[in-house]
Amino acid sequence: MATIEAVTPRVYAGTPRRGPITRLLEDERWLASFLLMPTIVLLGLFIAYPFVKGVLLAVTDTRVGIPGSFVGLANFEKLWHDDIFRVAVYNTFLYTFVTTVFKLVLGLWLALLLNRHFRGKAFVRAFILLPFIIPTVLSTFAWKWMFDPTFSVINWMLFHLGMITGRINWLGDPDLAIISVMVVNVWRGVPFYAISLLAGLQTISPELHEAAAIDGARAWNRFRYVTWPLLLPVTMVVVLFSVIQTFADFQLVYVLTGGGPANHTHLFATYAYQIGVGTGLLSEGAAVSLAIFPVLLLVVIIQLVYIRRVETV
Amino acid sequence: MAQVTMRSLNKMYDEVHAVKDVNLDIRDKEFVVLVGPSGCGKTTTLRMVAGLESITSGRVLINDKVVNELAPMDRDIAMVFQNYALYPHMSVYDNMAFGLKMRKFDKPEIQKRVREAADVLGIGEYLKRKPRQLSGGQRQRVALGRAIVRHPQVFLFDEPLSNLDAKLRVQMRVELKKLHQRLGTTAIYVTHDQVEAMTLGDRVVVMRDGWVQQVGDPMTLYNEPANRFVAGFIGSPAMNFADVRIAGENGGLWAEGEGIRLKVPAHLDNRVGAYAGKPVTIGIRPEDMRVARDSDPPELNIPAVVEVVERLGSEILLDVAVGSVTMVASVEPISRAKVHEQLQLAINPERLHFFDAETEAAI
Numbered sequence: 001m002a003t004i005e006a007v008t009p010r011v012y013a014g015t016p017r018r019g020p021i022t023r024l025l026e027d028e029r030w031l032a033s034f035l036l037m038p039t040i041v042l043l044g045l046f047i048a049y050p051f052v053k054g055v056l057l058a059v060t061d062t063r064v065g066i067p068g069s070f071v072g073l074a075n076f077e078k079l080w081h082d083d084i085f086r087v088a089v090y091n092t093f094l095y096t097f098v099t100t101v102f103k104l105v106l107g108l109w110l111a112l113l114l115n116r117h118f119r120g121k122a123f124v125r126a127f128i129l130l131p132f133i134i135p136t137v138l139s140t141f142a143w144k145w146m147f148d149p150t151f152s153v154i155n156w157m158l159f160h161l162g163m164i165t166g167r168i169n170w171l172g173d174p175d176l177a178i179i180s181v182m183v184v185n186v187w188r189g190v191p192f193y194a195i196s197l198l199a200g201l202q203t204i205s206p207e208l209h210e211a212a213a214i215d216g217a218r219a220w221n222r223f224r225y226v227t228w229p230l231l232l233p234v235t236m237v238v239v240l241f242s243v244i245q246t247f248a249d250f251q252l253v254y255v256l257t258g259g260g261p262a263n264h265t266h267l268f269a270t271y272a273y274q275i276g277v278g279t280g281l282l283s284e285g286a287a288v289s290l291a292i293f294p295v296l297l298l299v300v301i302i303q304l305v306y307i308r309r310v311e312t313v
Numbered sequence: 314m315a316q317v318t319m320r321s322l323n324k325m326y327d328e329v330h331a332v333k334d335v336n337l338d339i340r341d342k343e344f345v346v347l348v349g350p351s352g353c354g355k356t357t358t359l360r361m362v363a364g365l366e367s368i369t370s371g372r373v374l375i376n377d378k379v380v381n382e383l384a385p386m387d388r389d390i391a392m393v394f395q396n397y398a399l400y401p402h403m404s405v406y407d408n409m410a411f412g413l414k415m416r417k418f419d420k421p422e423i424q425k426r427v428r429e430a431a432d433v434l435g436i437g438e439y440l441k442r443k444p445r446q447l448s449g450g451q452r453q454r455v456a457l458g459r460a461i462v463r464h465p466q467v468f469l470f471d472e473p474l475s476n477l478d479a480k481l482r483v484q485m486r487v488e489l490k491k492l493h494q495r496l497g498t499t500a501i502y503v504t505h506d507q508v509e510a511m512t513l514g515d516r517v518v519v520m521r522d523g524w525v526q527q528v529g530d531p532m533t534l535y536n537e538p539a540n541r542f543v544a545g546f547i548g549s550p551a552m553n554f555a556d557v558r559i560a561g562e563n564g565g566l567w568a569e570g571e572g573i574r575l576k577v578p579a580h581l582d583n584r585v586g587a588y589a590g591k592p593v594t595i596g597i598r599p600e601d602m603r604v605a606r607d608s609d610p611p612e613l614n615i616p617a618v619v620e621v622v623e624r625l626g627s628e629i630l631l632d633v634a635v636g637s638v639t640m641v642a643s644v645e646p647i648s649r650a651k652v653h654e655q656l657q658l659a660i661n662p663e664r665l666h667f668f669d670a671e672t673e674a675a676i
């Protein structure tokens with residue numbers, strides 16, 4: 001023991017003395033936790049806490065101003081028999097599916113066009129992003145005016161083209177209303193697809209297309225056998241993000257229809273808001289919100305597994 | 314059977330005139346190499362033949378048929394790219410089979426051809442792998458395989474070996490040569506490496522700034538360069554140049570420069586005579602100089618000071634100062650020349666080159 005004590009100071013003799021915190025941070029385990037702290041705090045505060053709070057709310061009968069008590073799954077059972085909730089579920093799936101297909105097809109098409117060389121390319125690229133960078137609520141209000149039965153510029157055009165004689169009440173008819181909402185969602189979502197897919201396209205070496213062209217592949221086959229498979233990982237990530245966002249969409253419907261006419265255009269989020277905040281039934285609103293969770297979880301798992309598979313092949 | 318002909322071929326990019334008035338007649342089964350420094354328009358020329366680049370003016374003919382407007386796939390050519398351009402998501406087999414699939418060959422035929430090519434190139438055991446799982450040399454072979462399975466009329470190579478390490482490059486060079494001898498397919502090969510050009514080409518096309526400088530078989534380029542650029546570009550170490558003035562004296566012609574006084578060999582009198590009193594550039598290849606012996610005529614010697622001695626084993630390179638210019642002489646490995654030593658270098662008069670100082674054309 002005596003020898004060890006004698007040797008140790010000598011080893012450190014050349015290095016300046018360090019404080020206890022410095023020494024602690026030189027241990028990787030401590031340093032790692034230290035560096036993770038801000039992220040953990042943020043995630044905990046803004047994601048984990050509200051989520052847990054939501055789960056706790058959903059199993060009580062809390063209302064605004066009334067603490068409430070534990071009721072088990074009663075809120076979910078009630079939802080099960082709730083016709084508006086069923087419409088909202090149907091709408092959400094339809095809305096997500098239809099808009100995702102359109103956004104993907106249009107976005108990919110735009111991306112392919114933008115990936116070519118032409119004059120004013122930079123300008124067009126910036127221009128394409130406009131729907132994406134204008135605050136959604138603002139642009140949605142503009143759309144609301146365009147759909148307004150009296151002031152609708154769409155009606156005006158159709159009328160002057162001689163295609164309609166009367167006024168179309170875009171947001172007043174249940175079917176037209178959901179279609180209108182979807183149109184706006186596609187309009188808003190396409191830029192994200194186009195720009196992300198364009199970035200993906202630009203990582204594909206032009207030489208591959210040239211090689212394929214020499215190999216005898218015409219445009220469609222070049223897309224099918226070269227572009228599409230190489231773009232697939234990017235596409236999956238883009239679709240993943242977009243599906244999650246669309247599934248939980250709120251602003252568009254809230255501004256355009258508010259869930260109407262007669263609760264025909266509700267999505268999960270708008271319905272949860274209407275019940276939870278509008279009506280004050282906090283616990284039931286939380287239950288509606290939570291009902292999305294399993295679906296989103298599934299989507300995320302499927303796509304992450306898929307992405308991992310693509311990456312490791 | 315395929316000849317490739319280029320007639321007054323030009324390529325203008327917005328600002329750059331990349332290829333200028335190129336005329337070439339490439340014969341059936343010929344291996345032609347385009348060589349020149351980076352940016353001289355080799356790739357652009359090749360890509361115009363492939364159909365990957367539009368032709369600004371002039372014509373490309375394959376078998377006497379103008380192909381200017383034909384899509385690459387309809388020209389029946391195959392191209393090997395510098396970075397291989399293998400399809401990263403396809404197996405080696407699918408990479409090689411792709412061109413045949415697109416051309417609707419039936420499965421057994423595709424299998425047979427891919428097998429054959431894989432065996433020739435020694436990549437039979439990698440057919441299931443992805444390009445990512447191969448070394449550079451193996452990828453290069455796959456790229457070659459993809460080209461040969463189609464049995465095209467013409468092979469186009471764009472610096473296919475430049476991503477390989479030096480040893481592998483020499484090995485692949487030999488294999489390419491063998492492959493060509495075996496297949497006999499007309500080939501156009503682009504490289505910036507004059508050694509590759511000399512060893513591979515039946516004929517070599519030297520380019521500079523978009524212009525063709527000279528077309529000829531390797532030994533013609535080496536022995537009779539058309540101008541100073543070709544003389545300096547072909548051969549390693551490069552030819553030595555010195556500025557001199559031609560003077561007539563005692564019924565003979567003399568090349569006189571700083572530290573140099575050489576008798577112009579009699580067989581050149583006619584051609585060099587026209588330059589009497591004018592400046593010209595003389596060119597001497599390193600191997601055409603040796604340390605002078607007493608028996609060497611002094612009018613063909615150059616006095617020099619040794620600056621560096623590079624012993625390469627089979628030869629010794631002497632970097633010497635002649636007047637104010639530096640020259641390289643390749644001398645016998647037994648030479649005992651030392652740094653700072655003053656010596657006389659004997660010139661082989663048969664192999665002296667003269668260039669017009671202004672136009673740089675060979676005299």
Ligand SMILES: Nc1ncnc2c1ncn2[C@@H]1O[C@H](COP(=O)(O)OP(=O)(O)O)[C@@H](O)[C@H]1O
Binds near residue numbers: 349350353355356
């Ligand atoms: N796509 C292009 N746009 C504009 N200039 C180009 C393009 N491709 C090549 N160039 C120019 O053309 C000239 C010849 O290029 P290239 O044929 O690639 O030369 P090399 O293959 O001999 O190195 C160069 O000056 C190059 O900068």
Ligand SMILES: [Mg+2]
Binds near residue numbers: 352356357472
């Ligand atoms: Mg090049």
